[in-house]
């Protein structure tokens with residue numbers, strides 16, 4: 001199996017674990033638990049202690065239906081957290097669609113820009129990433145979270161997402177981004193139904209055919225809650241989706257994912273090691 005190495009990011013013989021630090025009062029997945037500065041910084045450190053390879057700091061919720069915060073508020077939330085974690089020597093990604101926030105975060109020590117809009121929200125962000133020469137997560141995106149589910153319409157979701165990601169990849173490379181620094185992400189839950197997410201996960205090979213490493217962020221998402229309903233049919237609550245998240249991490253890693261983005265690191269850190277042992281044993285001769 002191809003093991004990717006992206007310049008500037010940790011190199012491991014297994015999938016990378018990206019731990020999520022949401023500095024938002026309204027994220028769907030952790031409900032604003034880590035909203036204030038000290039709590040968010042401590043959360044980032046804890047994710048690293050428990051097995052994350054890098055952390056992803058975001059100040060704007062992208063849950064379905066979310067309305068945007070202004071840039072000033074996003075900067076106020078994100079930059080001090082990035083600065084403190086980077087000062088500890090922690091590899092920090094900034095989860096933003098705004099060029100201004102990305103620029104300030106890189107100035108504060110971030111090493112990766114995670115852009116859920118794939119450069120579509122603010123095209124200036126792409127120029128900034130090109131000039132900075134930093135790794136870039138390019139996610140499949142069809143429009144803002146507020147009404148994105150209305151755009152969850154595909155002929156064949158894997159073919160369509162692959163084609164749209166390939167087109168974005170060509171565009172960001174034409175804008176000067178080094179292709180070796182691009183990580184692709186199908187954007188689970190972003191203009192996707194549960195069925196779309198499962199199709200994308202199960203046909204990961206088709207995304208790998210685009211020739212770049214793939215990041216997956218399934219952690220705690222609604223499609224896992226819907227897979228595991230209670231007896232009365234209600235979806236499994238967000239906080240009880242950890243085991244399902246770990247299962248997805250193992251399967252994603254065993255199927256070649258470069259990085260899995262999760263809210264809790266420990267179980268996924270084990271899962272990606274299990275996956276690596278499993279897949280490596282396929283190619284190593286075993287003595288009798």
Ligand code: PMM
Pocket residue numbers: 020022027028029030058062063095114115116137139185187188215216217218219261
């Ligand atoms: N999903 C969320 C936020 N950031 N970044 C990437 N690259 N891919 C995703 O699917 C993604 C993301 C959703 O919100 P959360 O932070 O509460 O999981």
